[in-house]
Amino acid sequence: VQRVRDLGEFGLIGRIARLTGRTTGAEVVLGIGDDAAILRLRAGEELVVTTDAAVEGVHFRLDQESARVAGRRAAAGCLSDLAAMGARPLGLLLAFGLPPSLPAATALGLVRGVVDESRRTAAPLVGGNVTRARDVSLTLTALGAVYRGSALRRDRGRAGDRLFVSGVLGRSALERARGRVRTIPEPRIEAGRRLARLPAAGACIDLSDGLASDLMQLCLASRVAARIEPASLPLPRGYAAACARRRLDPLRLALAGGEDYELLFSVRRGGPGAAELTRCLRLPVTRIGHLEAGRPRVLGLPARWRGWRHF
Amino acid sequence: VQRVRDLGEFGLIGRIARLTGRTTGAEVVLGIGDDAAILRLRAGEELVVTTDAAVEGVHFRLDQESARVAGRRAAAGCLSDLAAMGARPLGLLLAFGLPPSLPAATALGLVRGVVDESRRTAAPLVGGNVTRARDVSLTLTALGAVYRGSALRRDRGRAGDRLFVSGVLGRSALERARGRVRTIPEPRIEAGRRLARLPAAGACIDLSDGLASDLMQLCLASRVAARIEPASLPLPRGYAAACARRRLDPLRLALAGGEDYELLFSVRRGGPGAAELTRCLRLPVTRIGHLEAGRPRVLGLPARWRGWRHF
Numbered sequence: 001v002q003r004v005r006d007l008g009e010f011g012l013i014g015r016i017a018r019l020t021g022r023t024t025g026a027e028v029v030l031g032i033g034d035d036a037a038i039l040r041l042r043a044g045e046e047l048v049v050t051t052d053a054a055v056e057g058v059h060f061r062l063d064q065e066s067a068r069v070a071g072r073r074a075a076a077g078c079l080s081d082l083a084a085m086g087a088r089p090l091g092l093l094l095a096f097g098l099p100p101s102l103p104a105a106t107a108l109g110l111v112r113g114v115v116d117e118s119r120r121t122a123a124p125l126v127g128g129n130v131t132r133a134r135d136v137s138l139t140l141t142a143l144g145a146v147y148r149g150s151a152l153r154r155d156r157g158r159a160g161d162r163l164f165v166s167g168v169l170g171r172s173a174l175e176r177a178r179g180r181v182r183t184i185p186e187p188r189i190e191a192g193r194r195l196a197r198l199p200a201a202g203a204c205i206d207l208s209d210g211l212a213s214d215l216m217q218l219c220l221a222s223r224v225a226a227r228i229e230p231a232s233l234p235l236p237r238g239y240a241a242a243c244a245r246r247r248l249d250p251l252r253l254a255l256a257g258g259e260d261y262e263l264l265f266s267v268r269r270g271g272p273g274a275a276e277l278t279r280c281l282r283l284p285v286t287r288i289g290h291l292e293a294g295r296p297r298v299l300g301l302p303a304r305w306r307g308w309r310h311f
Numbered sequence: 312v313q314r315v316r317d318l319g320e321f322g323l324i325g326r327i328a329r330l331t332g333r334t335t336g337a338e339v340v341l342g343i344g345d346d347a348a349i350l351r352l353r354a355g356e357e358l359v360v361t362t363d364a365a366v367e368g369v370h371f372r373l374d375q376e377s378a379r380v381a382g383r384r385a386a387a388g389c390l391s392d393l394a395a396m397g398a399r400p401l402g403l404l405l406a407f408g409l410p411p412s413l414p415a416a417t418a419l420g421l422v423r424g425v426v427d428e429s430r431r432t433a434a435p436l437v438g439g440n441v442t443r444a445r446d447v448s449l450t451l452t453a454l455g456a457v458y459r460g461s462a463l464r465r466d467r468g469r470a471g472d473r474l475f476v477s478g479v480l481g482r483s484a485l486e487r488a489r490g491r492v493r494t495i496p497e498p499r500i501e502a503g504r505r506l507a508r509l510p511a512a513g514a515c516i517d518l519s520d521g522l523a524s525d526l527m528q529l530c531l532a533s534r535v536a537a538r539i540e541p542a543s544l545p546l547p548r549g550y551a552a553a554c555a556r557r558r559l560d561p562l563r564l565a566l567a568g569g570e571d572y573e574l575l576f577s578v579r580r581g582g583p584g585a586a587e588l589t590r591c592l593r594l595p596v597t598r599i600g601h602l603e604a605g606r607p608r609v610l611g612l613p614a615r616w617r618g619w620r621h622f
Contacts, residue, residue, distance in 0.1 A: 036361035
């Protein structure tokens with residue numbers, strides 16, 4: 001088996017550059033191969049930037065899924081943060097940590113997955129870094145652009161806003177509980193950009209830790225309370241039966257399962273409703289509650305539902 | 312001892328945000344606390360972005376130096392890539408991997424070091440991510456700006472250019488060999504920005520792996536050969552004696568030791584010489600050779616001198 005140490009650092013970087021292909025164009029002035037990448041924004045745009053790490057044994061397991069799927073999911077998780085800001089993707093950087101004994105095919109599989117997602121979202125891989133480490137890890141930085149002042153933010157919620165969520169909740173958590181090869185949530189890039197253009201848009205966050213935890217973050221940033229109607233949560237088809245077979249609490253998975261990568265957002269009172277938002281964002285949107293005055297907290301849920309914690 | 316697991320994820324992020332302080336201003340629209348940071352560039356500027364990882368046991372050792380020094384050096388290493396592009400720093404992101412059992416003081420010491428360097432270089436810490444991992448690692452993303460088309464690049468060298476280096480070589484390698492607490496190389500941000508404004512500037516790279524290896528990268532990117540005069544290399548005061556006491560090869564350390572974080576650059580024939588460059592860049596500059604036509608290679612050095620490899 002060929003190992004990463006057989007490729008060497010520059011050999012591995014060369015293979016990554018070949019997988020990436022040519023990225024330079026109108027917006028990428030300089031891609032992989034220099035001390036840094038150079039990107040160009042359009043007039044009137046601001047830069048949006050976020051970083052996210054996926055670690056083997058914590059965020060993915062190479063004995064349970066292919067390296068390519070794990071790599072694609074790592075990139076999707078980071079790009080989801082751009083979606084939550086309503087940003088247009090500009091590019092990705094990958095800081096790749098790996099032990100020298102890792103099979104080269106695994107290392108390149110992970111990178112292929114990142115490149116797959118990068119192509120799908122028009123966020124070219126423009127730079128990065130490889131380093132020796134015990135953990136296999138992919139730390140992604142996603143760069144995007146918004147027109148000045150038009151970014152979606154967590155702190156823009158107001159009492160009276162209605163709360164909506166895109167897609168369905170709990171699918172990733174159910175797949176994890178079943179130990180199945182997981183489907184890859186698609187970051188809601190286009191929906192986020194469409195939402196950012198709506199004058200009635202309020203606050204927005206992407207669902208990475210689970211609705212209960214992420215909604216609390218939105219409340220803290222916006223200094224409002226939220227009230228949820230648990231019966232209104234959108235669940236996947238066949239979900240209740242699948243949970244029952246496994247004796248899993250369906251509401252708990254939907255509220256605290258995490259990795260849904262849907263958008264949770266508020267819309268001003270008098271703004272569009274779920275049907276109109278579904279047309280406008282081009283994916284299913286469900287109303288799940290509203291924001292109200294008061295100290296930051298999530299009402300309507302038993303206290304035992306808490307988000308997934310990293311530590 | 313308080314551990315990271317006692318702080319919890321959000322507790323740790325809160326402490327990091329407090330260490331960072333307020334970062335918003337004319338250029339930082341949104342700092343730590345949302346799904347992503349928002350930065351503003353000036354009219355006519357391009358974005359420069361780079362990422363770099365520092366892993367415990369590979370790039371730093373917490374049993375040999377303080378967490379704060381290690382953190383500062385990690386940030387300096389990443390900012391050095393901005394210096395090599397001639398960029399003005401805009402901000403930093405930190406992806407922080409750590410085991411839950413790590414003492415909280417160590418975790419916060421690492422972050423303090425990053426914040427120290429971030430303040431020193433006016434590159435505010437505007438975002439990041441914390442995640443559980445076996446390795447303690449700091450993955451930094453540095454963001455900067457250059458005026459359109461004025462970035463320093465590795466691929467701008469031409470046959471006939473003279474080769475220069477800032478500062479001295481081999482100090483970091485000597486300190487590592489002696490197992491001493493290391494001084495922290497300062498990224499040559501100001502010198503890089505001044506060099507970028509010189510019409511006679513050619514190619515530029517920062518010295519992270521060692522002169523022999525980094526010069527080879529410059530040659531590969533510019534498709535030229537380089538010829539070095541080893542006797543001309545600038546060495547620290549007292550360096551020869553210190554190497555002799557330890558039976559270390561002084562030239563080898565200077566050529567292949569790495570982590571000098573000086574700038575290696577070329578200047579067109581007829582451009583300023585070392586004395587004028589020293590005045591202009593406001594730090595010592597030494598002429599060490601030139602570029603010439605031919606396949607990419609470094610001439611004037613025995614083949615046994617090779618750069619430090621990560622694998």
